[in-house]
Amino acid sequence: MPQTDQVTLECESLTKTYYSTDPPTQVLNGIDLAVKRGEFLVVMGASGSGKSSLLYSISGMDRPTGGNVTLEGRELTSMKDPEVSRVRLTSMGFIFQQAYFLSNLNIQDNILLPALKATPKDKAGVVARVDALMERFGIEHVKRHGITQVSGGQLQRASICRALAGEPTILFADEPTGALNSSMTAEVMDALSDVHSGGTTLVMVTHDPACAARADRIVYLKDGLLVDSRELGAWTKEDAKRREDEVFAWLSEKGF
């Protein structure tokens, strides 16, 4: 499903300062951003520019210092922690560079965890959905494995399954391929493209121009501000090479 014109996630004059350091670190300096439903948005920027902080702030993991965030018309910034957590549980999915899993659960249970928590009464439905997801991303055969018994690519695909199991409105991915070699990167990016074409909104941070080329739009973050953005339009496999070059050239302009 292609992207639409309706805004799903929006933030206005978002600022974030970490007070745990001395002096406090001002990371986001007033971000205005609107993500459309079904859009695949990539956030790029130098290391330390605040990309991860942006994801954490708009997902309610961290409390923004100023500004507000709305998801599907509901203002996250005025909600209390249990409520925001509930939104994360039912409407958001997270994928990280490092795959965080519970080592005392097998792959299937790890994937089931959030979805089962969201709808504990519909266990059969959740299990069926998770089994289908694992099948779709090719990890059905390792579902009873421990998390140290599978490859990095399989683990990251398991992350995607976990993120999708709750049928989220929006998916956040923070350098999901940062720790993977090129064949595994392709594996994971194909999976994400697949997710996107299924209609899920996707916000991804990446350093890899090839990955960024798959996005509908790229925004560029510098010193806590969105300094530039570029519409790429819908991605097709045939068009991949050209878009990659285009992204590369655009990034070089910014001294990336």
Add this chain to the structure above:
Amino acid sequence: MKPRDSISTRYILNDLIKNKGVNLALLVILVLSAFLMATGSMVMERLVGSVNQLFDEAKPPHFLQMHKGEYDQAALDRFAAEHPEIDAWVVEEMLGFDSAALAWERPSTGENGDLADSLIDNLFVTQNPDFDFLIDQDGEIPRPSAGEAYVPVAYEQRFELAIGDELRVKTAEGFQELTIAGFVRDSQMASSLSSATRFLVSEADFEALSEAGGGAPEIIVEYRLTDASLVSDFQRAYESDEALPKNGQAVTYQMIRVINAFSDGLVAMALMFVSLLLIAISLLNARFVIRGTLEDEVREIGAMKAIGLPNKSISGLYLSKYRAMTFLACVAGGLLAIVATNLLTRTVQVNYAEAPLGLSTFLVPVLALALVYVFVVGICRRVFKKIRKIQVVNALVHGSTLDDRQTARRAKRQAKRVRRTSLAAFRGTNVNRRLAWLDLRAESAQWILIPVVFFLASVLMTLPMNLLSTFESPKFVTYLGAQESDVRVDLQFSEDVDTVREDVLAAMRQDERLTAVRTYANVLYEAEGEDGWEIFRVEVGDYSDGSVAFTEGGRPESGQIAVSVLNADKYELSPGDDFTIRLDGASTTLTVSGVYQDVTSGGYTAKMEGEVTAGAAAYVFYADSAEGEDPAAIAADYGDEFPSAASIPMREYVTQTLSYVTDAFRSAAVLSFVFGIGVAALITSLFLKLRLTSDRQKMGMLSAVGFSTSEIIAQVRGKTLFAVAVGTVLGPVFAATGGESVVGSFIALAGLGIADLAFIPNPLLVYLVYPLALISAGYLTALALTARLRGADKSAWLRG
């Protein structure tokens, strides 16, 4: 400074600064352990020293026999002549006065009072010529001149008497006044468990007191032998000689020693017991911290190994911190112990003697502390052995402390576990709780610390409390061979004892203030021991009311006899055996019905069903007071009406005689309550602090996938509560089973006649208040520590 030393010093300093909280907590517990161990050993050393010192100065008799009434002086002379092992002997004459007959006044201020509150016997004596001296506070043997009296030190403290005060003794002819010239210590009766105490007066005053009347004359026949080890043979010889006086209690040198050490040694034992538990806790704790350190610093360790540092140097580096901390704890604990010992031994020093400071005064606590040091450092060294197994590649690349084989084994174990545990198969709906439970199971190797510590803390708190409530319980007198009653009247042998018995009994039966009057007679039978016939004390009376508790068998019926624990041992009796005793040459064979514990008459007694109204050596009456009557007042009335009867309010009497022991137990109970709660809370906070640090990424992940901070906090709190509760509940269960037998066997070892100490716990306190207090302490600690998680930026958790 050698280079390695400076590296160690730098490492220690860095670590101390970096992990302030963890190191401080460990240090506090180590200091406490060292402190208690040092205090316990020092109190023990001082006590033994004090008792020895007093024994040196006072030369207590090796064997003594109390007696009331007529006796055959010629028989005593003959016996002495026949026994060359006697070094010296004496018949000490005593005059017993009731406490109410003693009053004091301070001429300088006009202050005055009486000693009526004391329930023990006051015996007036003159100084002995050769041995069994009463010793004054300078360690001298005082010889009062006419008009002077020396008063027991216990009374000096209790009634705040001073030298120069007038002591007034109420005799049948009026008051006799004496001036207090000093205070005396009594080797025979120093123990806080003793039921009598001696006053020293001059020969002239003694004559005057006995002529004036009002005192109960009594004698003690005392022997000092050439060799103290001959005592048991000597006692047998004495008891088998018909003509010798022996209607009172017989006491041996060993018994005097044991009783002296028992009452005051209990405090020292309690302290050392608490210390042992604390050492166990600090070792567990150290092990946990060390393992954490190894996990945290595995890469540094790998790097050190990679550049070729030998294992020994690496573990030496880490060990240096624990060495330094333990050493510091031992020094600090030792210094604190000096102060505490001075406080704790103050009464011991007054009642016994000031033990001179000797080599052992320093050696004993230093040795105890050295043991603590060696033990703690030794265990730490063993934990650090793990360093040998760390492999450079695994450490540097994977940050793992495990070698290849261990890694493989762990992976296999984990694979097996995840195959089994499954959320998919989980039937409940509370995923959060399920997750906490799975966590607890997977990390049980770490979490076990909490239940173990709470178990130890709970045992630590419960045992002294159980001892206290047992000794304070009204039922405890049954352990002492007496019956639970409000008033007890004793009639010792005298010429007209049988008539007095009739009078007292008639008065008691008519008295509306008394209910359930029971009478018992002490009859001196004989039984055949190793060296022929010897005295065998039997109490005859009605036991059908079940007032005596039997450790084996049951109460005697007609034709049966019950024997005390020590007699059962001595004559090798158990229920069902036949036993022959004789009275005035006529033998009877009885069946043993049961065995009970008793500490009266040295623990050697027996009980028979029946009624003896004449010819007994002594009679005892028990009665309960009617609702609203004051047992003390009733006892006082009977004391006035029947001067030859000793009448006491039983409960008050027991409370008073045991007060020193119960006070000691109370201090131990309070101390261990505070330490138990404190240490449990300290370790919980330490554990959670480390746990929360190492769980940061996991918590971050849970937060990212939609667990709220409250739910994450609830998981930690729930796990803590569960672990705490398991340990806490097991504590009192152990205390009531295994703990009871351990403490019981210690007390049985004292040879007092208590073979089987059954606790009489205060159920409300031990099964409700204590566990709740411990659980609350653990839970509140968890509340405090997890509260900090609220409001944190969760991304910080994920960033590690």
